[in-house]
Amino acid sequence: MTMTSLAPAEPATDLTFSPHLAESSVLVVDDEPGMRNFLTRMLETRCRHVAEAADVASAARLLEATPFDLIILDNIMAGRTGLDWLKELRATGFYREVILITAFADLETAIEALRAGAADFVLKPFRSNQILNAIARCLERGRLSRENFVLKRALGTLPLAPSGPSTLVGESLSIHAVRAMVARVAPMPTTVLVTGESGTGKEVTARALHTASSRAAKPFVPVNCAAIAPEIIESELFGHLKGAFTGAASSREGLFFYAQGGTLFLDEVGELPLGLQAKLLRVIEDKKVRPVGAEREVPVDVRLVAATNCDLKEMVACGRFRQDLYYRLNVVNIDLAPLRERAADVAPLARLFMAELSAQLGVPPLELTPAVLRELARYPWPGNVRELRNVIERALILGDFPRDVVPAEDGEGEEAHSQALEAVEKHHMLKVLAEAGGNRAEAARRLGVSRKTLDRKLKAWHG
Template structure:
């Protein structure tokens, strides 16, 4: 029996802050050992279940999710090693620490081959078992972090760099994010598409006490309605009637975000059924994996974002009013680019500096006249649209004036058709740009044509226009042939 006089056994002195929130299963046929481990681990990890046999433990594993299993080898009925092999075959990937009073080298080797994470001989000291279990939970945490990193790399998309600039609008946004980052409240980020909501969520995370934990982004609009529950909350293991059949258990994004931040982008796209489930999770801080009867406590900060006006969605019956109010603890609106065009030069310089090395191309020079042309456009795609323009321009070797000209032409057509102008656009003094912009367009198109040896088909592809349009432009300038 362990040394129960060890002060680390007492729950009151348990160093809870050094232990991750986790679910642990203890499997041992000795009641004293089960009681000792339950009493020792409960204040440290938050959730501990126990079983006296592999058969009873198997029933628990089918219904609940565990981060770590403490397993005795010598059990009545199925032995610990035999049950461990069956667990691994069914897809259980949690940590397993084997304990036994009778072991030799062959047993230890067999245990490790069966998938044990650690192997401890009885009797053991409290510090010995605690160190083994803490290391096992740290390994489980590293696996979650690695999964998050792999997922982020797999889904990597350029960040919408919307926080660059010195305008009043951006400085106000930065100050608001700094204040809110220090508290653990739910945050709702609103604003048009392309304004940089994910970057704002990252800023909240990195400036918060949770910065050492994972940042897990998920776009609710891209989740299949049939898989949303299992993606967010995980699913319990289901065993089929024949060996190898059934469905392995899996963790959801809430579990992967333990101790960190879960960013729910486009929350307005969440179906009604999942809105109700999410509301319960936000209120109770517990999730229930699909197919499980057990709820799992979660320790995550929620940051949600939407380009929709959720108040209008509530009025239309498409979004739950109670969930809207729960998310609206702190609401931060990100300004559209047209509201802070004075940041254009800083944004352009930022994108050139970050994208040119990534693309492996030399930086381009943007003149003051070109910057003024950029400021005439309303940028309906916001900072993301500007970023895409700079990326295309870097590939072409000069500012992509043709794309800007097309955007301004569409903007002019909307205004001629009577479309209301934004307050920001209405307050901007339009420059007499038509002639100069045509000149810039001509210079750019002819430069691209020259760079491809006069190949109009290739030049049209690079310019993003049709060959017929290119030929018409060239004919207008008397450059045919």
């Protein structure tokens, strides 16, 4: 048999400096000391972490303590085959990549290995570049799979355009203090709680923490806890096994696993059910996740950033939020002031949004004259930064600024303009509500307004 891998043949490649390989942790499981030594010495200068085990029992103990990105697993070993252990791993909630290696195989065994969940199948003896290419392919395939899942999920739950600026923009003392805090805290593994009114830029702050950290090359996974039904949020976060509940036709990774090595952002964390709060506390303390229906816990390496516009202290006093979880989340607090208290940020934000949105919409930007900027700075912005962005977008669509934000120099045509603005606002709000599947809380978040404001508008339009 000449088969060395089920993946397409590739030319020899120098993967010494492969960034995905360099960031990975690999477990080598083989009962032959010579093969373990060969693989370990080859990988220890190329990977972040390499461990070895002579049997599946030793390997299982290592998996209980370390979140490995990849396992290189020998099939024929004394006591138990690698293939049998792989099936058990998949059945108990291990989702990372596995390459099965063996000196004795046929096509039927190779097919069984792939059905059991092996990412690749390599026949001994192999050359260094062959196993390195197989490792690189598996890591890249896994990375792309996770990124695609997160992207599809984001496109399904978020507006197509970002809901805030791409960076912490502004000149106020408040935003300068936030930038300084982000720079100080980002390199640390500490859990951070970001607080502030809706629309103040909590997700932007969380992304800034991620980007400035050593985890920047790994995923940033945002989760809106208020937008996920309570009965499925545990599965969404921790994953589940096949048959764990009605409708679980196959096993699936949770968002903690998709954020492996990176940052998980729990927005609206105050909306988590009390039962799940206890499980989240355990994850933070033990750094292990138990998929729904699983008997074993799986270690995870995730930096947690949470955010809320609620008063969690008050929720603790009322018994709606666990005190112990509050203290674990609130190790470092970054509080974002409302936009009405940082007028110096309005002009740079308006200029940023005008440039970004005019390019997206394909229309010429409106002039931000000193008079317009002065009026924008005077407006109280109940929806904060998100409302400012929405106002700029509507202004570009209508060709002028709404009069309740930037009053006209004379009243001519003001009533007609107001009616046109109301019609556009109604169409936009109803469209966003439909995209949110009728979920008013999620629609209000996307629109940058409070739930009460949306309810009042809908009542006025529909009676």
